[in-house]
Every structure is written in C-alpha cells, then in structure tokens.
Amino acid sequence: MLNRAKEGQRFGHCRNFVAFKFVFLLLCSPVPTFAADDQWHWVKVGNNFDHAWDIYRGEAEVTINGQQFGAKLFWEDRSGVQLLLTGTIANGRLTVTETVNDSDVGKSIYAGTHTMSKWTVRIASGATGVETINLSNKLSMIGITRTIYK
Numbered sequence: 001m002l003n004r005a006k007e008g009q010r011f012g013h014c015r016n017f018v019a020f021k022f023v024f025l026l027l028c029s030p031v032p033t034f035a036a037d038d039q040w041h042w043v044k045v046g047n048n049f050d051h052a053w054d055i056y057r058g059e060a061e062v063t064i065n066g067q068q069f070g071a072k073l074f075w076e077d078r079s080g081v082q083l084l085l086t087g088t089i090a091n092g093r094l095t096v097t098e099t100v101n102d103s104d105v106g107k108s109i110y111a112g113t114h115t116m117s118k119w120t121v122r123i124a125s126g127a128t129g130v131e132t133i134n135l136s137n138k139l140s141m142i143g144i145t146r147t148i149y150k
Contacts, residue, residue: 040062060144
C-alpha cells in the first residue's frame with residue numbers, strides 16, 4: 001500500500017508539471033493581435049512555496065547582437081525594469097542570467113530556445129509571423145514573444 005501511495009505522489013507531481021507546462025505554453029503561444037506594432041511581450045511563471053505559482057507579465061526590450069542576448073523585462077505598468085536578462089545565443093539555443101531588480105534575490109541561470117516562424121500568408125492584422133523565446137531554470141519559466149509585421 002505504501003508503494004502505491006508513493007507511485008500516486010510521483011505521478012501526481014508529473015501530472016501537475018505537465019499541466020503547468022501546458023498553461024505556460026498557452027500563455028506564451030503567439031496569438032494574433034490587431035495592434036500594429038512588433039512590441040515584445042513577456043510572461044514569467046514561478047514556483048512559490050506559499051501559494052503554488054506567481055505569474056508576472058509586461059512588455060520587453062530585446063537585443064540580439066551576434067551571439068549576445070539581452071532583454072529588459074518591464075513591469076506591466078512600465079514603471080521600471082523588473083528583470084534583466086543577459087547571455088548568449090547560438091543555433092537557436094540560449095543560456096541566460098536573470099537579475100531581479102530592486103531585490104535581494106540572487107541571480108538565476110536559464111536555458112532555452114529562440115524560434116521564428118514566418119507564414120506564407122499575411123493574416124487580417126497584417127502579421128507575417130511570430131518570434132518566441134522560451135526559457136526555464138527548472139523552477140520558473142519565462143516566455144518572450146512578438147508578432148512580426150514585415
């Protein structure tokens with residue numbers, strides 16, 4: 001009976017993680033918008049021991065210069081930079097250090113992917129594709145995306 005309880009706990013955690021990944025990917029999925037800009041947007045889902053998950057979001061400024069990657073993730077009201085990401089990008093793979101501004105939280109290392117999808121048909125909003133960055137440090141996930149209009 002004890003082994004069955006342990007199995008249930010293990011599979012329960014697995015189901016929770018799968019559900020979490022699904023919600024995260026849903027939040028990061030490109031959704032056609034009717035705003036005529038290519039502004040970057042971000043969402044961070046983080047594990048919180050007190051109440052399961054914290055979710056933050058806002059606009060971002062992303063810089064990719066050769067193999068150097070940088071991003072400023074602004075508070076939702078754009079009152080300041082909440083997170084600063086710096087790192088490297090090569091062959092669509094990123095390694096990034098996260099700094100939480102105005103906090104005593106230490107730096108975190110994230111790894112992830114950078115993808116760009118171009119469509120053969122322009123949709124009603126004028127969008128021609130999406131660009132997405134997905135990062136994880138095994139406890140938190142950050143998604144950054146923008147719609148491409150060129």
